[in-house]
Amino acid sequence: MRCESKLRAAFALTKSVTSAGIDGSLNPGERASVPTLLDHPIETLPGIGPATGAHLRKRGYESVGDLLWLLPRGYDDQRRPAPIHTLQDGDYVVVEGVVRRARSFPRGGRMGFEARIEPMDETSEHDGYRELKLVWFQSIPGLARRFVEGETVRVAGRVHDYRGTATIAHPETLAADTPGAIEPRYPEIPGVRRKTLRRAVRAAVDRAVAEVPDLIPPALRAEVGVGAVGEALAAIHVPDPATFDEESEAEQPTPAHGRLALEELVLWELALRSRRASERGGVARPFEIEPAVQSACGAFPFELTEAQQRAVTEVSGALTSETPMRRLLQGDVGCGKTAVAMVACAQVAAGAAQTVFLAPTELLADQHADTLRPTAEELGLRLGVFTGALSKDQRRSMLDRMATGAVDVILGTHALLSGEVRFADLGLVIVDEQHRFGVAQRLRLGTRGSTRRPHLLVMTATPIPRSLALVLYAGLELTTIDAKPPGRVPATTKMISRAQRAPVFRQIERALEAEGRAFVVCPAISSSDELVGVDRVFDEMTAQFGGGRVGQIHGRLPGEERRALMQAFREGELQVLVGTTVLEVGVDVPAANIIVVEQAERFGLAQLHQLRGRVGRAGQRSACLLTFGEPLSTEAEARLQVLCDTDDGFRLAERDFELRGPGHLFGYRQSGASGLQFANPARDRALLKRAGDLADRIIGVDPDLSAPEHAPARAAVERWERNAAVREDAG
Structure with a gap:
């Protein structure tokens, strides 16, 4: 992973890590009552006055400690000037030369300034550029005194070829008589000059980096040969x-980044052990297998596959125990996980207990209800839906039914996590698509309304290697459905440049002529310079196919309107539905036979595979068209090609895990919710094991983390548990 892209996500850790070492740690209000240098206001740093401080505070940098976690995107090596004739378009360079011409010029009511420098050795003959143009579109006081004809100057910046001339706009001026340095390149913050930001961060490092607390106590760090987090931060900033090797820094994680990765993996392992410890001694309701399971298996209008039957056996067996089930059910798109979950619901209902079925969106909760209602009626199960879209009277009625036991299976969204919800006897919690619900949310739901602990079944269509699943899913037992129902024909997947709209329109038209439906998925609701939004594509599709055949759906629409649109699409009143990734998970329209994903390079492999799973669900031939913007990077092209080459979700998930890490795999949006910004469990398996060993040693001597040397770890784990809920992504 390149250094720049790896560090770009680090801002999510800023506040929490500053206080106790990593995501989930103390915030300033939870730290010891005596303020430290980390707490000092940002304005106490050199060059940060009220105006600059206001710009930094807008971005969340309020204290000296906050600024320590503004990590560089990369580095600019200013030690070795580049000869002018070797300059290449797009390179960041340091150049030394002689000023040959310099002048001010008017520009839009303001004065600009430009200077041209040439090599100091005029006798040398080389191919390439013979001079470098420096331009300031808004003149800075003192430039005319610095750039005097005949004087030697040193400048730094990114080169652009403008009409055959090497040009640097707004270059940084360096002292010509002192050696250059390795300068960190920080993310741009509007209103804050680069030099000012570098100077302030360096001051923060010199002043306070030694006070950054560690999760691993000093004695254990010394024993195992691990440095302090503060030392790692200092090595990254300076x-x-x-x-220093620029190419190595760009391609491989440095030891300093490895130290930060170890710190967050130790937190992850400590938090998971805390969860398991908190559940020890809990007792669940045991539920008999027969006759409910056999009856439920026979109620479906299809025969369960062998893989589904194996899954039913594992889940139903776990439900017979007084030990609370904590199980992950994973399988590829379309493998039939919902049917297995429904059998579990029947088993629990036969014991006069309730099941909560959490879905990531209102759309999916309503669809599950429509899909499961016939089977529920066949089994005599009372089904209810509880989402944020209910009216006040409907909400009050459902709250009463849940509290009195008048409903057996409750399908809903995060609305079920509100404090007013009570259950008569909650026996089972099913979470559909784990990546949409955080650990804290699941635990909060799982301890409400009953003196016993409910069983937990987590379902995901993003299969990952077993060794990693057991770590990333907090020690859940694993059940895998490794085969799809017979008759599913893989969708034909193709890449098409977005500049070529005619082939896309033709394929959609052919799909509609076959009495099909077309999904069109966009990366955003509103279009921008970089993103193709629902608004723009809806207009395109309307112009091509007619307004009466095209609809649009996204998270800003009221729930009632979204449900009406899906119903119209399902019944054929609408034939083309343009939307966001609100369509990603579990949407079931059997007639859908084509899906177009706009700017597919902006999606992860696992997410694209989920989207592709929306078509061909009735066994018909189907197509998935991946449109891309040009130019397409080599990495993006390779990633999309993998999707074109295989329909195997396990292979795709493994590849996505390797390419983009666990955050993208599980749908995190740079929010820090995964707790893994530096570590990549697919790459850092040895580091993961080491983190587990360290966590075991810490817990082994202090299970409650009550010793003073473990105070940062205890605070970090507590906050991790509070903040583990992943932000709902409604599209």
């Missing part, structure tokens, strides 16, 4: 010139 790399050692003797060991």
Whole structure:
């Protein structure tokens, strides 16, 4: 992973790590009552006055400690000037030369400034550029004194070829008589000059980095040979010139980044052990297998596959125990996980207990209700839906039914996590698509309304390797459905440049002529310079196919309107539905036989595979068209090609995990909710094991983390548990 892209996500850790070492740790209000240098206001740093401080505070940087976690995107090596004739378009360079011409010029009511410098050795003959143009579109006081004809100057910046001339706009001026340095390149913050930001961060490092607390106590760090987090931060902000290698820094994680990765993996392991410890001693309701399971298996209008039957056996067996079931049910798109979950609901209902079925969106909750209602009626199960779209009277009625036991299976969204919800006897919690619900949310739901603990079944259509699943899913037992129902024909998947709209329109038209339906998925609701939005594509499709055949759906629409649109689409009143990734998970329209994903390069492999799973669900031939913007990077092209080559969700998930890490795999949006911004469990398996060993040693001597040396770890785990809920992504 490149250094720049890896560090871009680090801002999510800013506040929490500053206080106790990593995501989930103390915030300033939870730290010891005596303020530290980390707590000092940002304005106490050199060069940060009220105006600059206001710009930084807008971005969440309020204290000296906050600024320590503004990590560089990369580095600019200013030690070795590049000859002018070797300059290449797009390169960041340091150049030394002689000023040959300099002048001010008017520009839009303001004065600009430009200077041209040439090599100091005029006798040398080379191919390439013979001069470098420096331009300031808004003149800075003092430029005319610095750039005097005949004087030697040193500048730094990114080169652009403008009409055959090497040009640097707004270059940084360096002292020509002092050696250059390795300068960190920080994310741009509007209103804050680059030099000012670098100077302030360096001051924060010098002043306060030693006070950054660690999760691993000093004695254990010394024993196992691990440095302090503060030392790692200092090495990232101020790399050692003797060991710095720009190419190596860009391609491989440095030891300092490895130290931060270890710190967050230790937190992850400590938090998971805390969860398991909190559940020890809990007792669940045991539920008999027969006759409910056999009856439920026979109630479906299809025969369960062998893989589904194996899953039913594992889940139903776990439900017979007084030990609360904590199980992950994973399988590829369309493998039939919902049917297995429904059998579990029947088993629990036969014991006079209730099941909550959590779905990631209102759309999916309503669809599950429509799909499951006939089977529920066949089994005599009372089904209810509880979402944020209910009217006040409907909400009051459902709350009463849940509290009195008048409903057996409750399908709903995060609305079920509100404090007013009570259950008569909650026996089972099913979470559909784990990546949409955080650990804290599941635990909060799982302890409400009953003195016993409910069983928990987590379902995901993003299969991952078993060794990693057991770590990332907090020690849940694993059940895998490794085969799809017979008759499913893989969708034909193709890549098409977005500039070529005619082939896309033709394929949609052919799909509609076959009495099909077309999904069109966009990365955003509103179009921008970079993103193709629902608004723009809806207009395109309407112009091509007619307004009466095209609809649009996204998270800003009221729930009632979304449900009406889906119903119209399902019944054929609408034939083309343009939307966001609100369509990603579980939407079931059997007639859908084509899906177009606009700017597919902006989606992860696992997410694209989920989207592709929306078509061909009735066994018909189907197509998935991946449109892309040009130019397409080599990595993006390779990623999309993998999707074109295989329909195997396990292979795709493994590849996505390797390419983009667990955050993208589980749908996190740079929010820090995964707790893994530096570590990549697919790559760092040895580091993961080491983190587990360290966590075991810490817990082994202090199970409650009550010792003073474990205070940062205890605070980190507590906050991790509070903040583990992943932000709902309604599209």
